[in-house]
Amino acid sequence: MNQYGKTPSLWLDTQPSATYPAMTADVSVDVAIIGAGITGLTLATLLKEAGQTVAVIEMASVGSGVTGRTTAHITEIVDGRYQTLISNFGEEGARLIADSSRSAIDSISERVQRKHIDCDFQRVSGYLYTEFQEKVKEIESEVEAAQKCGVTCELTHSVPLPFPVQTALKVDNQAEFHPLKYLAALAKDIPGAGSHLFEETHVESFEDGEPCRVITNHGIVTARSIVLATHTPLGLNISLQTRVTAYRSYVIAVHLENQDVPVGLFWDTEDPYNYIRSYDDLVIIGGRDHKTGQDEEAESRYDELEAYARVHFNVRDVAYRWSAQVYEPVDAAPYIGKNPGSEHVYVATGYGGNGMTYGTIAAHLLADLLLEHANRWSEVYDPARFKPLASAGDFIKENINVAEHLVADRFAAPDANTLSEVSAGQGKIVEINGEKVAAYRSPDGSLHLLAPQCKHMGCLVQWNNAENTWDCPCHGGRYSSLGEVIEGPPTSNLDAKTINEAR
Numbered sequence: 161m162n163q164y165g166k167t168p169s170l171w172l173d174t175q176p177s178a179t180y181p182a183m184t185a186d187v188s189v190d191v192a193i194i195g196a197g198i199t200g201l202t203l204a205t206l207l208k209e210a211g212q213t214v215a216v217i218e219m220a221s222v223g224s225g226v227t228g229r230t231t232a233h234i235t236e237i238v239d240g241r242y243q244t245l246i247s248n249f250g251e252e253g254a255r256l257i258a259d260s261s262r263s264a265i266d267s268i269s270e271r272v273q274r275k276h277i278d279c280d281f282q283r284v285s286g287y288l289y290t291e292f293q294e295k296v297k298e299i300e301s302e303v304e305a306a307q308k309c310g311v312t313c314e315l316t317h318s319v320p321l322p323f324p325v326q327t328a329l330k331v332d333n334q335a336e337f338h339p340l341k342y343l344a345a346l347a348k349d350i351p352g353a354g355s356h357l358f359e360e361t362h363v364e365s366f367e368d369g370e371p372c373r374v375i376t377n378h379g380i381v382t383a384r385s386i387v388l389a390t391h392t393p394l395g396l397n398i399s400l401q402t403r404v405t406a407y408r409s410y411v412i413a414v415h416l417e418n419q420d421v422p423v424g425l426f427w428d429t430e431d432p433y434n435y436i437r438s439y440d441d442l443v444i445i446g447g448r449d450h451k452t453g454q455d456e457e458a459e460s461r462y463d464e465l466e467a468y469a470r471v472h473f474n475v476r477d478v479a480y481r482w483s484a485q486v487y488e489p490v491d492a493a494p495y496i497g498k499n500p501g502s503e504h505v506y507v508a509t510g511y512g513g514n515g516m517t518y519g520t521i522a523a524h525l526l527a528d529l530l531l532e533h534a535n536r537w538s539e540v541y542d543p544a545r546f547k548p549l550a551s552a553g554d555f556i557k558e559n560i561n562v563a564e565h566l567v568a569d570r571f572a573a574p575d576a577n578t579l580s581e582v583s584a585g586q587g588k589i590v591e592i593n594g595e596k597v598a599a600y601r602s603p604d605g606s607l608h609l610l611a612p613q614c615k616h617m618g619c620l621v622q623w624n625n626a627e628n629t630w631d632c633p634c635h636g637g638r639y640s641s642l643g644e645v646i647e648g649p650p651t652s653n654l655d656a657k658t659i660n661e662a663r
Contacts, residue, residue, distance in 0.1 A: 167627060169229045169482040170413050170439065175340035177221055178348065183358040183378040189213040191530060192374045192383035194363050197227035198339065198516060199508050200389035201346040202523035204355070205271075210531055213354040215381045217374060219362045223343040225647065226391050229484035230515050231411055231437060231446050233425045234268060234335040235286045236261035239512035240492030242305035248491050249540055251308055256540045257493060258309040264520035265335050272342070279341035280439070286425040287319050289328035295429045296327050303329045320422050321436070323472045334425050336437055339516065363394065364651055368502045385530055387506045388499070389522075392487050392636060394651050396616065397507075399500040400543060401649060404487040404510045406452040406636025410461040410626070413442040413480040414469050434468065435513070442479060445469050452485060452648075453619075453633030458626035483626055485636060485647060488512050495543035496522045497529060506530070507543055575623070579607060579659070587623035587630065587641060596620065597657050598630055600641045610643040611655040621654070630654065 191207055193200045196218035204214045218224075236258055238245070245254035272281045290299055303315045306329065313331040350357045358378075366386055367373045374381040393400055409432075421438035428434045432449040445468065448461040455461070462481045469475050489495065489510030496518075499505040506529065508522035521537065528535035539545075575581075575588035579599055582588045587600040589612055598612040598621055610630070612620045619634035629646065630639040638647040643654035 167482040168480070169411070169484075170442065170444070170480045171230075171232070171338060171340045172224070172228045173480065175223075175338065175344065177223075177340070178344060180218075180222065180347070180351070180357045180359045182360040183217070183356075183376055183381075186379045186382070187215055187356055188371075188382040189215045189355065190383060191215075191385050191387060192217065192366075192372065192381045193387045193389050194366070194374065194394065195225070195389035195391070196222045196343075196347065196357065196359070197225050197389065197391070198343065198519035199522045200387070201343055201350070202520055203387060203389060203526050204350050204357075205346050206523055206527040207530065208350060208353075208355055210527070212530070214350065215356040215358065215374075215383065216350060217361050217363055217376060217381065218357070218359050220646075221359050222347045222357070223340045226484050226486075226515060227339050227343060227519070229411075229482055230339055231435060231444050232336055232339045232516055233286070233435065233437060233514075234265050234337065234516045235331075235425055235514070236265065236311055236334070236517070237286050237288050237306075237329070237331060237425075237427065238514050238517070239488075241302060242309050242311070243301055244492045246305055246308065249493065253540045254305075254309045256537055258306070258311050260521045260525075260537045261514075261517050263524070264517045265333070267520055267524065268337070268342070268516075269335065272337070275345060277342060277345040279337045279339075279345065281335060281337040281342070283333050283335050284424045285330055285332045286334035286427075287316075287328040287330050288427050288429070289319050289321070289325045290429040291323070291325055292429070293326055298429055299327050299329055306331075319426070320424055321426060321472075322419060322422070322474075336425060336439075338439070362651075366394070366505070368505050370504070372504050385504045385506065387508075387526055387530075389508060391485065391511075391647070392509045392649055393499065393507050394649060397499070397649070400495055400507060400509055401635050403490045403495070405490075406648065407449045407486050407488060408452050408455075408458065408461075408483050408624075408626075408631075409446055409449045409486055409513065410465055410483045411444060411446040411481065412462060412465045412469060412478050413439070413444045414466075414473065414478050415441060415476040416443060417474045417476040419474045443469070443473060449486070451633065452636045452638070453622045453624070453631035456622070458483075458624050461626060485638070486511065486513050486515070487636065491545075494518045494522065494541055495545075496525050496541040497538060497543050500544045582607070585628070586625070587628070589620065589622070592659050595659075597659055598623075598643075598654065602641070608642055609657040609659055611657050613655075615645070615650040615652045615654065616648065
C-alpha cells in the first residue's frame, strides 16, 4: 500500500485493501479514467450509475496516491480564502465556489448514508483561527467575505483547542472521515456490467481522438473520452502545468497524555498554515509546506511539526508521520473541465489543500460535462480561464522559479564528488567526470545510479530524505529511490546510468 515513500499514513496503515487485477487485455468503454483516488472513483461511480461503462486505470492501488495521504478535511473553508476569491472571480463566482463546496459535503454524506458506508464519517464544526492579536482583523474580514458568499459562519472566541486562541471563523456542518474506507466502498461497485477497475497498470501515453486511446503497459483502453484524475495532468501540458505549483505538506499523528483530543477541523493563519483534526485517539497535525524538490532537509519538517505539537498539546508519542503533494493554482481555484486544446480529454487539478472537497466537486462537474448536462459551476472552474489581474504575478514568479531550476541546477555544485560519499539508505547528486548522476545506496550497500533529468521537462531531480524519493523541483514529478515514476506529470522512469568508478 505504501507506494509513495518510506512513511505510511494513518489511513494506509489502518485500511486492509481489496485488490483488483491488472489489465490483461484490450478493453473498450465509454470513459477511461486514469487514477483511482477520490476524483476518479467518485466520477466512475456517478457515470456507472448513469448507465455509462468506465475503465479506471491505477498504476499502484486504490487510494495509494494523495487520497491515501490526505488529512481528510471535508469543508467549505477553502485554502484560497473568500476575500481572495471575491477579488479574483467576483462575488458571484466566489458564491459558486462556496455552493459547490457545500454540495460536495452533502454528496459524500448522502452516499455514506444511502450505501451504509462504514468510513467513520461525522459532521463537525470547522474553525479558521488565529493565536495572534495582529491577525484578528484578517479573521474578521474573512468572516464578512464568507458570509457574502453564502457561507453560514460566525465570529467566535470559543475554539475547542487546548491553547489560547484570539478569535476564529466558525462554520458548522463540515465533515471528516477515513478516506480509504470511503474509497473501498466506491471501488467494489465499479467492476462488472462492462466496467473495469485495474490496479498495477501503468499509463504510458494517451491519445485524443474518435475514439480516444490509453496505452498502458498491459494493453490499450479505447474510449469515447479520457479523464486525467491524476492530481496533475500527465505528460507535457504547458497550459495547466505552468498555472499550478507542486508543494509537499507534512503530517504527524500523535497520542496525547491525560488530554482529550479536539473535535473539529482547525486551520490557523500562519504561512504556511497549520491544520489539525482528530481520528480515534489520535490528533493529526499538518503543515510545514515547501515546494516539491526544493528542500534539502525535508526530514526536518517532521521535527518542526513535533515541536509545534509539543508546545500546543500534551504529546505522549508520535504514532505516524507522512507527507503528501498538493498543487496550488495561481488564481486560488481548481481547474476542472475539458483540457485546453483537447476535444475528448478532461482534467482536474489545482485542489490546493482541499482535495476531498474539490475532488468530489470535480467528479460531479466532470460527470455532467461527459453526460452533456448543464452545470452551474462549469465556468468558474473552466481550465481554459485566465485571470490576468489575479494570476499574472504568481504565474510569472512560479515560472521564473521553474526556469531557474531548469538551467541553474545543471551548474550547481553536486551533493558529493565521489560515490563513496553516498551512505546506505541515502541518495545524492554526484558529479563524476563532469557528469551529474543521481546515486542511491540501498540499506544492503548496493548502489543504484540514475540519470537525474526528470522525464517530464528535464529538470534535475533532488533527493527527498523524508520520503527516500527523487523529486523534481519544476513541476512535482516524483520517483522512487530506484527511479520508478510514482507521481506528477512524468509517465516514464528515470534512465539507468553506468559509471566506472570505485564504490
